[in-house]
Amino acid sequence: MIGLGAVFCLSTPNVWANDDAATIAQLRAELRALSARLETLEAQQHSGVIKSEAVAASNPQPSAAQPADRIKLNADLRYRYESIDVEGKPDRLRNRIRARVGMKAMINDSTMLGFELASGSDDPISTNQTLGDNFSSKGVNIDQAYVRFQPTDQNLDIYAGKFKNTLLRVGGNGLLWDGDLRPEGFGLKYAQGDIFVNALGTWIDESKSGNDVLLLGAQAGITVPAFASAKLTAGMGYYEYTGLNQPTEDLEDLRGASDFSGNRLTANGHYVADFELLEGFTELKFPTSLGKASVYADYVKNLGANDHDAGYVFGTKLSVADWSLGWAYQDIEANSVYALLTDSDFGGGGTDAKGHKLAASYSFNKKVKVGGTLFLNERNVDFGNEEDYTRFMLDLMIKY
Numbered sequence: 001m002i003g004l005g006a007v008f009c010l011s012t013p014n015v016w017a018n019d020d021a022a023t024i025a026q027l028r029a030e031l032r033a034l035s036a037r038l039e040t041l042e043a044q045q046h047s048g049v050i051k052s053e054a055v056a057a058s059n060p061q062p063s064a065a066q067p068a069d070r071i072k073l074n075a076d077l078r079y080r081y082e083s084i085d086v087e088g089k090p091d092r093l094r095n096r097i098r099a100r101v102g103m104k105a106m107i108n109d110s111t112m113l114g115f116e117l118a119s120g121s122d123d124p125i126s127t128n129q130t131l132g133d134n135f136s137s138k139g140v141n142i143d144q145a146y147v148r149f150q151p152t153d154q155n156l157d158i159y160a161g162k163f164k165n166t167l168l169r170v171g172g173n174g175l176l177w178d179g180d181l182r183p184e185g186f187g188l189k190y191a192q193g194d195i196f197v198n199a200l201g202t203w204i205d206e207s208k209s210g211n212d213v214l215l216l217g218a219q220a221g222i223t224v225p226a227f228a229s230a231k232l233t234a235g236m237g238y239y240e241y242t243g244l245n246q247p248t249e250d251l252e253d254l255r256g257a258s259d260f261s262g263n264r265l266t267a268n269g270h271y272v273a274d275f276e277l278l279e280g281f282t283e284l285k286f287p288t289s290l291g292k293a294s295v296y297a298d299y300v301k302n303l304g305a306n307d308h309d310a311g312y313v314f315g316t317k318l319s320v321a322d323w324s325l326g327w328a329y330q331d332i333e334a335n336s337v338y339a340l341l342t343d344s345d346f347g348g349g350g351t352d353a354k355g356h357k358l359a360a361s362y363s364f365n366k367k368v369k370v371g372g373t374l375f376l377n378e379r380n381v382d383f384g385n386e387e388d389y390t391r392f393m394l395d396l397m398i399k400y
Contacts, residue, residue: 070106074116075099076399080128086348087387096128100143110150114163118143125178125344144182159187166198167219170233170283171296174343175313175332181341183215194222196235204241211243215338219279230286237279241338244271261339261350264308264383273335274304291319302336308382311336311351324371326359334382346375347389353379355389369397 077099084092102116117140120127129138146161159166165177166187172179185202198219205213221235264272283296297314315328330346331354339350347353355378361371375391 072104073102074104074400075101076397078398079396081394083392084348085388085390087389095131097131097138098127098129099140100127102144112148112150114144114146114148114161115142116144117141123344124182125180125341125349127180155190155192157189159189160185163187166200167217167237168196168198168221168233168235168281170281170298171294171313171315171317171326171328173296173298173313173315173328173330174346175298175311175330176239176277176279176300176337177341178344180344194224196221196223198237200239205243207243211245213241213243216240216242217277221281226284226286228286230284232282232284234282235280237277237281239275239277239279241275244275244338261342262334262352263339263350264334273302273306273309275302275338276304277302277337288318291321293318300336305335308333308335308352315357322363324359324361324363326357328357330354330357345373345391345393347377347379348391352382352384353377353389354381361395367399369395371395371397 080096082094100118105113118127119129146159146163149158162182162184165181166189183202188199190197200217202215204215217239219235219237223233226232277300279300281298285294295316299312302309311332313330317326332351334352356376359373363369373393377389379389380386
């Protein structure tokens with residue numbers, strides 16, 4: 001018995017040592033497993049954060065400032081001193097103002113609302129107000145109110161309401177349309193590659209007793225590279241006025257005028273001609289050692305008239321540093337275009353006039369500009385007593 005006990009006592013520490021080594025090995029294995037599991041979880045978590053950040057970057061959430069970013073405001077003021085010298089009549093000196101304020105709001109990525117108020121009267125081609133009428137208040141009107149759709153990204157713009165003219169005027173000329181004209185109805189602008197198409201479907205006068213006066217028309221053209229970084233634009237247009245074959249007393253409310261600004265009338269008070277206008281235009285823009293330059297030409301033929309049925313303008317523009325210079329010569333026969341919508345300054349407005357236009361302006365910065373325009377014209381060239389017409393305009397323009 002004593003021998004057995006001694007053997008047991010001597011063998012016990014070895015058994016314990018073996019058990020401790022096995023336990024430690026097991027614990028180490030479990031720690032290694034836990035460590036590997038933690039590394040796997042950390043890797044998955046890191047991957048999830050990156051994915052979440054990528055998703056957030058590609059799908060930004062609206063911020064409190066974003067709605068304000070979708071609204072753009074604009075405003076401008078023009079002060080004009082004007083001198084008008086008509087042969088055989090007293091000179092006229094006057095001061096005029098034009099004020100406009102507008103807003104454009106993006107409803108979504110394809111829809112925009114536009115609204116603008118402007119000084120002026122019911123004249124569709126002028127927003128000027130003449131000063132000096134016993135300090136009277138000046139009128140403000142809705143100059144633009146429209147919705148613009150872009151159903152196929154930015155290649156196609158569709159307008160509905162009262163909006164800026166969607167038809168191209170090369171060189172900004174006013175042979176067919178005054179720059180202040182805001183058509184009412186529908187407009188379209190399409191551009192794809194080198195090709196563009198512009199169109200109008202508008203009401204000039206809605207009548208409850210007679211025929212509505214409509215303007216329907218479209219342009220098509222190309223803009224292509226030319227020599228030495230130049231760009232050439234060329235195209236044609238066709239425009240038809242309907243409902244103008246009614247007596248003139250039914251049409252006088254179009255502009256409150258009875259002389260119809262150069263268009264000829266019959267003894268019965270009808271227009272002598274229909275207005276079916278075919279237009280051809282071109283403009284070349286190119287760089288020079290002085291600055292950017294352009295030359296342009298526009299020609300119109302009234303297919304609905306038998307005589308005095310053509311008009312044209314050609315001119316050039318040059319930008320030198322902060323200066324802009326321009327010259328044009330225009331000849332617009334009596335029945336060549338619908339007179340109530342053509343340039344309101346050239347020859348005093350309307351048709352049956354020819355002559356030069358010279359312009360120069362200087363920009364102090366992007367917001368402030370001064371400019372002068374001189375018209376040296378002859379009017380009543382086709383009918384009536386021909387007379388010289390000289391008009392000088394000095395403008396101060398400030399915009400926001």
